[in-house]
Amino acid sequence: xxxxxxxxxxxxxxxxxxxxxxxxxxxxxxxxxxxxxxxxxxxxxxxxxxxxxxxxxxxxxxxxxxxxxxxxxxxxxxxxxxxxxxxxxxxxxxxxxxxxxxxxxxxxxxxxxxxxxxxxxxxxxxxxxxxxxxxxxxxxxxxxxxxxxxxxxxxxxxxxxxxxxxxxxxxxxxxxxxxxxxxxxxxxxxxxxxxxxxxxxxxxxxxxxxxxxxxxxxxxxxxxxxxxxxxxxxxxxxxxxxxxxxxxxxxxxxxxxxxxxxxxxxxxxxxxxxxxxxxxxxxxxxxxxxxxxxxxxxxxxxxxxxxxxxxxxxxxxxxxxxxxxxxxxxxxxxxxxxxxxxxxxxxxxxxxxxxxxxxxxxxxxxxxxxxxxxxxxxxxxxxxxxxxxxxxxxxxxxxxx
Numbered sequence: 221x222x223x224x225x226x227x228x229x230x231x232x233x234x235x236x237x238x239x240x241x242x243x244x245x246x247x248x249x250x251x252x253x254x255x256x257x258x259x260x261x262x263x264x265x266x267x268x269x270x271x272x273x274x275x276x277x278x279x280x281x282x283x284x285x286x287x288x289x290x291x292x293x294x295x296x297x298x299x300x301x302x303x304x305x306x307x308x309x310x311x312x313x314x315x316x317x318x319x320x321x322x323x324x325x326x327x328x329x330x331x332x333x334x335x336x337x338x339x340x341x342x343x344x345x346x347x348x349x350x351x352x353x354x355x356x357x358x359x360x361x362x363x364x365x366x367x368x369x370x371x372x373x374x375x376x377x378x379x380x381x382x383x384x385x386x387x388x389x390x391x392x393x394x395x396x397x398x399x400x401x402x403x404x405x406x407x408x409x410x411x412x413x414x415x416x417x418x419x420x421x422x423x424x425x426x427x428x429x430x431x432x433x434x435x436x437x438x439x440x441x442x443x444x445x446x447x448x449x450x451x452x453x454x455x456x457x458x459x460x461x462x463x464x465x466x467x468x469x470x471x472x473x474x475x476x477x478x479x480x481x482x483x484x485x486x487x488x489x490x491x492x493x494x495x496x497x498x499x500x501x502x503x504x505x506x507x508x509x510x511x512x513x514x515x516x517x518x519x520x521x522x523x524x525x526x527x528x529x530x531x532x533x534x535x536x537x538x539x540x541x542x543x544x545x546x547x548x549x550x551x552x553x554x555x556x557x558x559x560x561x562x563x564x565x566x567x568x569x570x571x572x573x574x575x576x577x578x579x580x581x582x583x584x585x586x587x588x589x590x591x592x593x594x595x596x597x598x599x600x601x602x603x604x605x606x607x608x609x610x611x612x613x614x615x616x617x618x619x620x621x
Contacts, residue, residue, distance in 0.1 A: 288600060288603065290397075290398060290399035290603045291396045291397050291398055291399035291400065292306050292309060292310070292313065292393065292396040292397045293306050293397055293583065293586075295397075295590075295596040295599050295600050295603075296590065296596055297587055297590045297591050297596070298583060298586075298587040298590075300512060303512065303580055303583045303584065303587065304516070304580070306579070306583055307516075307575075307576045307579040307580045307583060308576070310389070310392065310393060310396065310575060310576075310579040311572065311575055311576070313396060313401070314392060314396065314401050314402075316403070316404060317388060317392060317402065317403060317404035317407050318388070318389060318392055318575050318579075319571060319572065319575055320404070321384070321385065321388055321404055322385055322389075322571035322572075322574045322575045323567060323568060323571040325381035325384060325385055325571075326381070326385075326567050326570045326571040326574060327563075327564075327567035327571075328377060328381065329374065329377055329378045329381050330563050330566055330567045330570065331563060331567075332370065332373060332374040332377055333371075333374045333378075334559065334562075334563050334566075336370045336373075336374070337367055337370055337371070337374075339556075340363060340366045340367050340370060343363075347359050375426065379419065379422050379423050379426055380419055380422075382422050383415070383418040383419040383421070383422040383423075383481075384415065384418075384419075385574055385575075385578060386418065386422070386481040386485075386578055387411050387414065387415060387418050387481060387484075387485045388404070388407050388408075388411075389574075389575060389578040389579055389582060390481055390482045390485050390486060390578070390581075390582045390585075391407045391410050391411055391485055391486070392407060393579055393582035393583060393586070394482075394486050394582065394586070394616055395407075395410075397586060397599065398599065398602065398603060398606075398615075399603065411485045413488070414484050414485045414488055417484050417490065417491055418481055418484050418485060420491060421480055421481070421484065421491050421494070424491075425477075429470065432466055432470075433466065436458075436459065436462040436463065436466060437459075439455075439458060439462075440455045440456075440458050440459040440462070441455075442455075443455025443458060471510070475502060475506060475509055475510045475513065476498065476499050476502050476503075476506070477495060477498050477499070477502075478498060478502065478509065478513065478581050478584070478585075479494075479497065479498035479501050479502065479581070479584075479585045479588070480494045480495055480497075480498045481494075481581075482498075482581070482582055482585040483497040483498055486585075486616045486617070487616060487617055488617065501585070501588045501589065501592065502588070504592075505588060505591075509584055509588070512580065512584060513577075513580065513581065513584075516576065516577055516580045517577060520573040520576060520577060521573075523569070523573070524566075524569045524570065524573055527565060527569050528562065528565060528566050528569060531558075531561065531562045531565055532562055534558065595615070595616075598615040599615050601615070602615040
């Protein structure tokens with residue numbers, strides 16, 4: 221007895237008019253002859269065990285897996301959204317060595333810059349109001365001298381605080397990318413031997429910027445001192461265009477040298493080598509890095525202004541309401557109390573802004589090395605080796621040219 225059912229090859233409709241793709245279940249039940257040759261192993265062809273990314277719009281190839289994410293970010297080149305979200309995760313993931321350190325150092329700087337100067341000025345005014353006319357000039361001169369000393373001390377503390385925060389956040393982002401969660405003391409130990417270089421680099425930047433603006437102002441004053449109308453116009457033009465030029469040059473140089481702190485603490489380079497390293501990494505992606513840094517800076521400044529501006533307005537206009545009689549001691553007390561509140565809020569918001577901006581710069585540094593040097597592959601190998609219980613070399617140093 222013969223079978224009247226017409227034979228059809230697997231995967232075809234009875235009328236052989238349309239190809240039907242095989243499902244995974246059919247592939248699993250089919251014989252090796254039906255399935256055909258196995259898909260090539262990406263690892264055997266030099267790809268990382270984490271897989272490779274398919275072309276946009278195309279289905280993932282057989283055996284493809286997304287890049288691993290052992291910690292803060294997936295180990296692949298980063299988009300802007302990933303950079304921005306990861307910078308906020310730095311605050312939430314390990315707040316003590318990030319937000320805690322930033323709050324402590326930022327509060328110290330804000331207190332010295334605002335609190336100390338305010339206390340010196342009001343103390344001098346109070347003493348001058350009760351002193352004789354002959355002693356008033358000496359009190360005013362002493363107040364000005366103390367204000368200058370406090371300003372210089374604030375600049376020095378600010379340089380140290382900024383350098384330490386850059387190093388701490390850079391180390392935290394780098395280790396969080398590998399899934400590690402370190403304490404503040406461990407981060408300090410990890411950067412041992414590089415803190416003075418980082419402080420020196422920050423001091424050099426502050427000195428160069430201060431000297432450039434000082435020379436410009438001195439030249440403008442020289443034009444004004446002549447007294448001639450044409451010279452005054454020339455001095456005003458020099459000041460305006462000089463400030464614009466310095467602003468453009470400062471932004472350009474700051475972008476090209478944005479990765480110097482990361483090079484100093486992560487790759488343990490000297491200042492000169494870190495400058496050359498940052499210049500080479502930024503070159504070729506200048507506008508992208510500049511755009512992201514400017515956008516994040518604008519966002520942070522707007523957020524800080526929204527929080528602190530109402531408090532500053534209250535601190536300015538609330539004193540007459542609290543003390544309508546105009547008593548000097550009551551005015552001073554109310555003014556100091558309101559300014560302390562403003563300083564506290566400014567310190568908190570400023571600490572958040574410092575962590576976010578420094579984290580974004582560190583993430584861009586890692587992203588740029590992934591794109592140009594294949595750092596993501598070295599990070600994946602390090603994570604896989606650590607999973608076996610072995611200890612590998614620091615991937616941020618071994619992958620650097």
